[in-house]
Amino acid sequence: MKIKKYQGETEEQVIEMAKQELGNDAIVLSIKRITPTGIFSIIKKPYIELTASYDENKVNIESKQKGFFIDLKGKISSNNSLEDKLKEKDNTIEKLEKRIVELEGYLEKAMKSLSIDKNSTNNKYKNQVVQFIYEMLLSKGVHSTVCNEILESVDKEENQNIDLIVKIVYTKIVEILNQAVCDSLEIENDNKTGEAKSIVFLGTTGVGKTTTIAKLSSQLIMNKNKKIGFITSDTYRIAAVEQLKIYAEILGSQVEVVYKIDDVKQKIDKLKTINDYIFFDTAGRSHKNEKNMEEIKELLKEIDNPEIYLVVSSTSNFEDIENIINTYSKFSKFNLIFTKIDETDTIGTILNIAHYGKNKIAYVTVGQNVPSDIEKFSGEKIAKVLLGSMYK
Ligand SMILES: Nc1nc2c(ncn2[C@@H]2O[C@H](COP(=O)(O)OP(=O)(O)OP(=O)(O)O)[C@@H](O)[C@H]2O)c(=O)[nH]1
Ligand SMILES: [Mg+2]
Known part of the structure; x- marks a missing residue:
């Protein structure tokens, strides 16, 4: 007696194979479901294996040429000769071995890079x-x-x-x-004093001061029915006044331009009784230029009890933002607004600043759209980004 094994996808299939090749006298010794293990579990599906015994004097397998072969996707094919099939199988295994070596190389590199x-x-x-x-x-x-x-x-x-x-x-x-979340912001409390509250936005050039003013003021006007007047001292940059005037026109607000420090009080007086808030837009100034900082300091002296926001870009590095904060801290108290979160890969700067602990963070801005791309600062959201998710 001899033993022969058959492999296929189903029991019916392997029984039929054995029957075809060995005839009705063969005895089925076992039928098992085999689940490949280790690396083979990736490249080979589970299959059914039948073991049969037969009388070699009665059955001539070679003459029947009914060899079968399970290809690596687990499919049975039964055409051509067994020899061809085995060659084909050897080739496929060789290719797979090469591929596995390649994959091992990639994995090793990935591990190294991490x-x-x-x-x-x-x-x-x-x-x-x-x-x-x-x-x-x-x-x-x-x-x-x-x-x-x-x-x-x-x-x-x-x-x-x-x-x-x-x-x-x-x-x-x-x-x-x-720890850096602001508990209470004047800008969010209903101002019922009967006189406009002054809100001042400071920061270096191009960080997004004017756009942030447009976002916050639109939301206050649209959602809370507040009245807002604007004062700009940005007469340095061509079209800066125009930029603010465009927003103000859309919002139905008034804009006053300050050309010299002495004008500030008079401009505030003009707006304070007819508005809930006066938003001050300032020119982007380098914190490294002492004269610039002196001008800002003088401007702030003219404004009674303002709520001040220092606007910083998330795309700046921690040391730069730290320097900016330290420079402005010499003459003012302020909350922070981090802009351009959508543009940075290093949102960790915000965590560093929170850890630094000098200032509270009020808002983050997440794009150029006015008024939608601004949100209250949330520790949970930033933490999720730091641990791999997208800012949503
Ligand atoms: N991607 C992105 N761009 C922003 C964001 N906030 C502002 N910007 C863009 O930044 C650019 C500068 O914005 P401004 O609001 O003019 O900046 P500024 O601080 O007023 O600039 P200066 O007055 O010149 O100092 C504009 O193109 C804005 O659309 C933001 O959150 N994300
Ligand atoms: Mg501006």
Whole structure:
């Protein structure tokens, strides 16, 4: 007696194969479902295997040429000779082996680029997941000291629960960010004093001051039925006054232009009784130029009890924003508005500034659309972006 195995997709198929080749006298010893393991589980589907015994004196397999072959997609084919099929199978396996070696190369490179190689001596953290999060936060502009404060306590080798690590890290990031949330903004409180509240926007050139003014004022006018007057001291840039006038015209608001500091009080008087708020647009000025800063300081002296916003772009690096904040802090208190979140890959700067702890963050702006692309600052949203999701 001899033994022969048949492989196919279904029981019926393998029984039929055995019957065709060995005849009705063959005995079925077993029928099993085989699930390939290891790397073969990727390239080969589960299949049915039939083992049969037959009398070699009664059956001449070769003459029947009914060989079968399971190709690597698990499909049965039964044409041509067994020899051809085996050659074909060898070729396919050879190709697959090459492909696997290639894939191993890609994986190795990917592991290297993430530096989560177990054996790497350059890793700052023992735990590979923590190391991975560290590198992700660094790549998003989070300062290494801030990373360390967040990750130090979770860096335990035995800590293998990824969900738990991410949850702890997320909570710590939100905690730092939420310390910078503004509890109360004059701009959002209903001003019932009978006199307009002055809201001043400062910042370096092109960060988005005028666009932010347009967004905030449109929302107050449209959603809260407020009246807003504008004063601009930006007479330096060609078309700056025009830019504000266009927004004001659309909103049905009045614009006053200040050419010299002495005019400020008079312009405020003109607008203060007929509006709920006066929004001050200022010229973008370099914080490194002392004369520029002196002018801003003088302007602020003319405005009674203003609420001040320093507008900074998220696309600037942490050190630059830190310098800008420190320069303006010498003569003023202010909240921050981070613009152009949609343009930055290093949103970690916001976490660094929150950690720096000097100022509260009021708003973030997320695009050029007026009035929609502005939101109240949310620690949760920024934390999610830092851990890999999109700002939505
Ligand atoms: N992508 C993007 N662009 C923005 C955003 N906010 C403003 N901008 C664009 O930034 C550019 C400059 O905006 P402005 O509002 O003129 O900036 P500014 O600070 O008033 O500029 P100066 O008055 O010249 O100092 C414009 O093209 C705006 O549309 C934002 O959140 N995202
Ligand atoms: Mg402007």
